[in-house]
Amino acid sequence: xxxxxxxxxxxxxxxxxxxxxxxxxxxxxxxxxxxxxxxxxxxxxxxxxxxxxxxxxxxxxxxxxxxxxxxxxxxxxxxxxxxxxxxxxxxxxxxxxxxxxxxxxxxxxxxxxxxxxxxxxxxxxxxxxxxxxxxxxxxxxxxxxxxxxxxxxxxxxxxxxxxxxxxxxxxxxxxxxxxxxxxxxxxxxxxxxxxxxxxxxxxxxxxxxxxxxxxxxxxxxxxxxxxxxxxxxxxxxxxxxxxxxxxxxxxxxxxxxxxxxxxxxxxxxxxxxxxxxxxxxxxxxxxxxxxxxxxxxxxxxxxxxxxxxxxxxxxxxxxxxxxxxxxxxxxxxxxxxxxxxxxxxxxxxxxxxxxxxxxxxxxxxxxxxxxxxxxxxxxxxxxxxxxxxxxxxxxxxxxxxxxxxxxxxxxxxxxxxxxxxxxxxxxxxxxxxxxxxxxxxxxxxxxxxxxxxxxxxxxxxxxxxxxxx
Amino acid sequence: xxxxxxxxxxxxxxxxxxxxxxxxxxxxxxxxxxxxxxxxxxxxxxxxxxxxxxxxxxxxxxxxxxxxxxxxxxxxxxxxxx
Numbered sequence: 396x397x398x399x400x401x402x403x404x405x406x407x408x409x410x411x412x413x414x415x416x417x418x419x420x421x422x423x424x425x426x427x428x429x430x431x432x433x434x435x436x437x438x439x440x441x442x443x444x445x446x447x448x449x450x451x452x453x454x455x456x457x458x459x460x461x462x463x464x465x466x467x468x469x470x471x472x473x474x475x476x477x478x479x480x481x482x483x484x485x486x487x488x489x490x491x492x493x494x495x496x497x498x499x500x501x502x503x504x505x506x507x508x509x510x511x512x513x514x515x516x517x518x519x520x521x522x523x524x525x526x527x528x529x530x531x532x533x534x535x536x537x538x539x540x541x542x543x544x545x546x547x548x549x550x551x552x553x554x555x556x557x558x559x560x561x562x563x564x565x566x567x568x569x570x571x572x573x574x575x576x577x578x579x580x581x582x583x584x585x586x587x588x589x590x591x592x593x594x595x596x597x598x599x600x601x602x603x604x605x606x607x608x609x610x611x612x613x614x615x616x617x618x619x620x621x622x623x624x625x626x627x628x629x630x631x632x633x634x635x636x637x638x639x640x641x642x643x644x645x646x647x648x649x650x651x652x653x654x655x656x657x658x659x660x661x662x663x664x665x666x667x668x669x670x671x672x673x674x675x676x677x678x679x680x681x682x683x684x685x686x687x688x689x690x691x692x693x694x695x696x697x698x699x700x701x702x703x704x705x706x707x708x709x710x711x712x713x714x715x716x717x718x719x720x721x722x723x724x725x726x727x728x729x730x731x732x733x734x735x736x737x738x739x740x741x742x743x744x745x746x747x748x749x750x751x752x753x754x755x756x757x758x759x760x761x762x763x764x765x766x767x768x769x770x771x772x773x774x775x776x777x778x779x780x781x782x783x784x785x786x787x788x789x790x791x792x793x794x795x796x797x798x799x800x801x802x803x804x805x806x807x808x809x810x811x812x813x814x815x816x817x818x819x820x821x822x823x824x825x826x827x828x829x830x831x832x833x834x835x836x837x838x839x840x841x842x843x844x845x846x847x848x849x850x851x852x853x854x855x856x857x858x859x860x861x862x863x864x
Numbered sequence: 865x866x867x868x869x870x871x872x873x874x875x876x877x878x879x880x881x882x883x884x885x886x887x888x889x890x891x892x893x894x895x896x897x898x899x900x901x902x903x904x905x906x907x908x909x910x911x912x913x914x915x916x917x918x919x920x921x922x923x924x925x926x927x928x929x930x931x932x933x934x935x936x937x938x939x940x941x942x943x944x945x946x
Contacts, residue, residue, distance in 0.1 A: 745897050758916045
């Protein structure tokens with residue numbers, strides 16, 4: 396039987412054991428399955444476990460490795476995928492009752508990529524219904540119910556990649572795949588104390604992923620370290636001729652070797668001290684401590700500010716207009732009333748009223764913002780700030796009151812398709828994790844990943860894990 | 865006025881689906897949307913400021929993807945051994 400501590404090891408550490416044949420992928424998969432069966436239901440972390448398929452994949456990986464066909468650091472590593480990624484022949488519910496019986500006859504490209512490098516799909520991670528695109532005010536806005544935070548099960552994981560955050564934090568899998576339209580990777584990563592990476596828009600194919608907002612949706616890894624995120628990103632990035640929103644071959648591809656630096660120079664950090672209007676005291680303390688760490692490890696740390704403008708309004712209007720299209724049939728047919736959250740049942744109707752003219756205006760504002768942000772990145776390689784001003788919230792909280800603060804960097808980052816990572820940077824007095832985010836220039840995913848890795852070389856926060864027993 | 869008109873339009877089409885509380889919530893959404901629209905419309909744009917998202921014409925080579933790797937083929941950037 397594997398020690399619990401091994402189940403919290405990074406992908407890099409597990410990969411070394413697997414490559415040297417000290418650890419069997421079958422044994423590892425069985426251990427994660429057992430732990431997932433024990434703690435998954437308690438946390439509402441999974442939409443579905445896939446033990447039969449996972450063990451088949453693990454046996455195949457083991458056989459390959461014993462024959463000398465080691466495919467790289469994800470070979471034999473069990474993972475979970477957010478339940479909006481199509482897996483052939485398996486229910487893909489999008490977290491929502493109207494799609495509870497939905498089954499696709501193909502794999503999402505991301506699932507295919509991970510299959511090709513030998514990763515083992517353990518199950519589908521729970522999520523907020525329709526990734527929260529029609530609005531929600533409660534943590535229980537999911538077909539699976541509220542996902543509980545492994546650090547404090549009376550608290551939420553944040554959404555919409557709720558299960559992905561819980562699974563990684565609780566050591567139920569080696570890593571997970573999440574998606575972000577606006578905050579859905581970074582927020583659960585911060586609340587759950589894991590490392591979550593949102594790639595540049597267009598670097599990871601979305602074929603086979605539920606479309607919420609065509610110009611905002613991204614897919615990315617959630618893992619136990621920034622380096623793990625880097626390895627996983629290298630496996631899933633790349634142009635896909637079947638997803639025309641992906642970047643060209645040379646701009647989408649990403650390679651990684653731990654032996655060489657992602658960037659050839661030490662990074663310049665623009666510190667956004669006043670990003671959030673108010674900070675909870677525990678978050679403020681952790682962020683101040685993180686700020687003090689940076690100058691020793693980065694070339695420059697200087698206060699800066701974001702450009703001013705109606706960026707959140709533009710992001711909101713674009714999101715609403717695109718949701719009115721992606722889920723227009725669901726709204727107009729009235730089937731939207733089957734959603735679990737009362738706000739989700741009615742939130743989409745106002746979206747139907749966004750005019751083409753206003754949508755286009757928002758897209759024009761977006762272009763202006765892209766240029767302003769690109770200019771800001773002439774002075775800095777990454778921007779840094781608290782991922783959120785508050786730690787995980789109680790499960791019972793009315794989210795319209797408790798998590799409704801302005802989020803300018805989230806709006807800007809997603810509107811411009813900028814890469815970002817959230818890494819753990821401390822804990823509140825109630826032992827809830829605090830996240831630090833780094834945001835980079837579009838296409839410069841390497842800078843963001845390097846910033847996360849640099850911070851984690853200097854700190855140990857990412858090695859902490861909750862006590863579930 | 866515009867927000868109210870938007871709300872009334874929605875009610876004329878879908879109003880029978882909602883109770884009074886839901887109608888109130890949708891009205892609030894319409895007014896909230898209006899505030900965003902007004903901020904956007906007030907933002908200074910020149911005629912030549914084009915939208916951020918462009919059409920990618922479906923050129924001939926993209927209609928015939930057989931020369932490109934099929935979805936599910938090995939990723940362009942397969943990770944190296946640690």
